Amino acid sequence: MTPKFAIKNLHKRFGHKKVLEGVDLEIKTGESMVIIGGSGSGKSVLLKCLLGLIKADSGSIEMDGKQILKESNAQNEARLRDIGVVFQGSALFDSISVWENVAFRLIHAQHMPKNKAKEIALEKLAAVGLSPSVAELSPAEISGGMQRRVALARAIATQPHVLFFDEPTSGLDPIFSSVINDLILTCVKDLGATALTITHDMKIARHVADRIAMLYEGKIIWCGPADKIERCDNPYVQQFINGLSTGPIELETEIKRVA
DSSP, X not given: OOOSEEEEEEEEEETTEEEEEEEEEEEOTTOEEXXXXXXXXXXXXXXXXXXXXXXXXXXXXXXXXXXXXXXXXXXXXXXXXXXEEEOTTOOOOTTSOHHHHHTHHHHHTSOOOHHHHHHHHHHHHHHTTOOHHHHTSOGGGSOHHHHHHHHHHHHHTTOOSEEEEESTTTTOOHHHHHHHHHHHHHHHHHHTOEEEEEESOHHHHHHHOSEEEEEETTEEEEEEEGGXXXXXXXXXXXXHHTTOSSSSSOOOOSOOOOO
C-alpha cells in the first residue's frame, strides 16, 4: 500500500547550519506517528517542509505517491485543504470570536455561508468539550487549555484526512495535557485520519502514537512501534525517553554570545 507520506534523504540548511541531514521516514495511511527529539533537532522544520511552508534543499517528499517538493503554490494550497494543523501555542486570531476561528477555513477558503459555518463550528466545539457559550468569546477571554481545544476544533472543522500537531501540550498543566491527549486520540479515530505529532513530551508520545520516530542531529535514528521504544537498545533514545543527564547526547553548557 502506498504510504500517506514517504520522506527520502531530505536535507535542509539555513546558512551554515545544517538542520535536516538525510531524513528517511514513511508514515502509513491511517496511523498516528509521533516524532520525538530535543529542542533544535529539526522537528518543526520537517513539519514545515511537509506543509510546503519551507522548501527543502534536496531529497524527496511524496504524499499519496505524488511528489510535493516541486508543486506550485496553487497545488500546495489544494493539498493543504485536506490537512488540519494544531500549531504550537494554538495560533488563534485575537480579533475574531472563538467560533469564527473554528470556522475560518470554512468561510474564507470554502466560501461557506456564515450561518452554516457557525453550525459546524459549534458542533466541533462540542466535540472537544466546549459549550456554545464559549463560541462568542474572544480567545483572550479563555484559558490556555481551552485555546488548545479551540485550535483542535479548528483543525477538524473541514473533516481533513491528515492532522498535524506541533507540540500540542506545550505550556499546559498535566490535567489539561491529558485532556488534549485524549481529544487527539478521539478526533483521529473519528476522522479515520493519518496523524503526525511532533513533541519532546514522552507522555503524549506514549499516549497517542502507533509508531514513534526519534530525530537527532538531522536524521531519524530510531523508528518503531510505540510499545517497543522502552526496550530498544539505542542509547540516544534511552537517554532521551528517560530524561537522563548523562549519555551520548551532549548537553549545551555554555551560553553562546551573539556578535
